[in-house]
């Protein structure tokens with residue numbers, strides 16, 4: 208039996224989108240391939256609220272995260288971490304011999320504008336990374352406030368991980384001044400895993416050109432220059448299947464559902480889940496910074512999350528245990544992509560029933 212996924216990626220994918228993945232292949236050096244990739248870029252620019260160039264990568268989101276920190280750090284990176292994915296970005300810096308420092312927040316708390324200001328005022332850093340929506344803790348950082356601080360440091364490259372939030376909440380890349388904004392297909396966008404998308408500013412490109420060793424497959428300069436020269440084609444063979452599905456889904460998100468409607472639907476599901484979490488458990492996140500795409504719930508009743516998921520599985524549902532050290536101490540309910548409030552209510556009803564919460 209298929210289990211309906213309420214985990215923070217992969218998510219449920221609409222059948223129409225899955226069908227697009229089965230589109231017959233085209234040559235990746237054809238006009239049709241150029242057209243496909245150009246259309247995706249134009250649609251993604253609307254989703255990202257940017258005029259910057261869009262790059263696609265046949266990797267999951269981690270690929271572009273690694274490429275960004277490696278290619279664009281000239282001096283030293285400040286990696287702000289509020290959980291598992293910030294820690295991962297720091298590890299990528301270390302493994303690529305990129306000088307970096309990690310600035311941690313307590314799990315459940317966001318990165319603050321004060322932390323960013325304190326780090327950048329030292330003058331040590333020329334790149335920062337921020338996790339917009341930390342999928343381990345369910346925290347969303349106040350990027351509008353951080354953007355105000357970033358205006359004081361116009362030479363610093365700002366990389367933002369929006370892997371679990373893009374298409375689930377409004378992220379205005381150009382208004383914020385984000386240089387590299389990264390996401391993947393398998394979260395709020397609602398596609399199968401396997402492709403990453405980013406926007407990249409001229410400033411970030413100029414920084415990257417000053418870095419000598421940028422690797423090859425994830426060299427952002429190579430990708431950027433190639434698509435300029437070859438009419439949106441990529442240096443190696445991309446996942447065309449994802450591209451067919453992505454063009455279809457971005458069209459749906461922007462022109463059928465509408466961005467504002469989509470963001471409002473996500474907020475409605477988030478509010479419902481937070482209220483539920485506070486009724487029966489507690490939230491891990493400080494509620495002012497609670498994520499709009501997933502809720503991390505403290506296991507204050509000492510339930511066995513593994514068992515709960517097994518029983519949910521028998522009913523055709525799946526939620527997510529806590530991440531890493533938070534396993535069994537928390538559990539997570541994702542409410543993202545094309546999930547509806549009615550489906551969230553259905554899941555919560557089953558959880559109440561299984562745990563005897565009524």
Ligand SMILES: *Cc1c(COP(=O)(O)O)cnc(C)c1O
Pocket residue numbers: 215216267268269270292338340341342368369370371391392
């Ligand atoms: C899932 C996730 C990642 C990793 O993305 P992949 O597409 O799995 O490589 C990075 N950051 C955040 C916040 C995530 O939720």
